[in-house]
Amino acid sequence: MLQQAPVIVSSQSPFAAAVFTTRHPALIDRLTDAWPYTPQQHQALAELAQENVDGVMQPLPEGAVGADRWKRWGEGYYGRPWVEAPFLWAEAFFYRRLLEAVDYYTPGPWRGVDLFAPFKQAELAGEVVGAEIAALAALAGRAEQERGQALLLGSLWGNRADLALQITAGRGGQASGLVADDSTVLWDLLHARPGGAVALVADNAGSETVADLALVDHLLTTGLAGEVALHVKPTPYYVSDATLTDVADCLRTLLASKGEGRAVGERLRTAAKSGRWLVRTDDFWCSPFDFTAMPAELRNELAAATVVVFKGDLNYRRLVGDRRWEPTTSFAAATAYLPGRVASLRALKSDVIVGMEPGEVRALEATDEAWRTSGSHGLVQVR
Numbered sequence: 001m002l003q004q005a006p007v008i009v010s011s012q013s014p015f016a017a018a019v020f021t022t023r024h025p026a027l028i029d030r031l032t033d034a035w036p037y038t039p040q041q042h043q044a045l046a047e048l049a050q051e052n053v054d055g056v057m058q059p060l061p062e063g064a065v066g067a068d069r070w071k072r073w074g075e076g077y078y079g080r081p082w083v084e085a086p087f088l089w090a091e092a093f094f095y096r097r098l099l100e101a102v103d104y105y106t107p108g109p110w111r112g113v114d115l116f117a118p119f120k121q122a123e124l125a126g127e128v129v130g131a132e133i134a135a136l137a138a139l140a141g142r143a144e145q146e147r148g149q150a151l152l153l154g155s156l157w158g159n160r161a162d163l164a165l166q167i168t169a170g171r172g173g174q175a176s177g178l179v180a181d182d183s184t185v186l187w188d189l190l191h192a193r194p195g196g197a198v199a200l201v202a203d204n205a206g207s208e209t210v211a212d213l214a215l216v217d218h219l220l221t222t223g224l225a226g227e228v229a230l231h232v233k234p235t236p237y238y239v240s241d242a243t244l245t246d247v248a249d250c251l252r253t254l255l256a257s258k259g260e261g262r263a264v265g266e267r268l269r270t271a272a273k274s275g276r277w278l279v280r281t282d283d284f285w286c287s288p289f290d291f292t293a294m295p296a297e298l299r300n301e302l303a304a305a306t307v308v309v310f311k312g313d314l315n316y317r318r319l320v321g322d323r324r325w326e327p328t329t330s331f332a333a334a335t336a337y338l339p340g341r342v343a344s345l346r347a348l349k350s351d352v353i354v355g356m357e358p359g360e361v362r363a364l365e366a367t368d369e370a371w372r373t374s375g376s377h378g379l380v381q382v383r
Ligand SMILES: O=P(O)(O)OC[C@@]1(O)O[C@H](CO)[C@@H](O)[C@@H]1O
Pocket: 019, 091, 159, 162, 164, 165, 203, 204, 238, 311, 312, 313, 314, 315, 317, 349, 350
């Protein structure tokens, strides 16, 4: 039985603390530049920024959607600085408070408006996505195995396109190495059970989702999967996290392109029509808990898949637990509570890491690189 490491509380992690004191206020500035907010919305956003920097955490107002639930979940945290709550919990609550500040659930013109849409749209229209789609043509002629691996790595490195990270860190340097690579295990298990259901728990919209869609198409056209469920967030979250609208925007971008990009889009549209590709969502994806708290229904749905592929850093933190693990802790042990086979494709963007070789940890620690948090390193881990 694995001994659980301590949960990360932001005040104990310079990286996590900066998310509240720097990243969140910068994000709020970007939002107020992007939208014609009302005086009340400006005030709510300014208060939220100030609370994050040097104030204390306030609960949702009475009567807000989910207020009772959040009051219960946050007992002991309200009235104290944000950085004194668990990092994972407080970040999720920040995004819920952000929706409240911009009237996401309030009847009126702002209801249901994706506050992050301007940033997501700019990314989708940018040159990274254009180059990504153009690269699909070159891959089309390659052998199946080589194409699959390139699409898998494309989906992994697509995870660097995280708009939350870019708000304070810029686009980041070159992608460097993988700190763990179980991709052969992943392909072997797909080849051992072809035609089954695969679940892909998505992360960011835009270029990451375009890469994910290309991978989904590959799994379906090769018959390695008979069905692929793409799980997305039910509401705007962590700036660039994909919702159904974002998936549809990516699909339209593919369909509006030429050659192989368009062909991928057309095959996916057909797969959606026949039920072989489906988009799913669940409120749990925006909850402040790790996956040990996953509701039974969702857990059973995922357990029926040949493999569940979790994309990105936040899903990784929730999968292994947002804890101060020794990096050499076994990935299999940390995820043993979840039934079925699981995989993670992630660019490293937070303190949490497990499943590494001791020598590799020593080598990376000897550099002065922020290898755990900069997004320059990646991993493919499978259990
Ligand atoms: O899940 P993603 O998009 O890969 O990353 C989310 C992220 O940017 O948000 C957190 C900090 O705000 C970090 O865990 C991580 O860097």
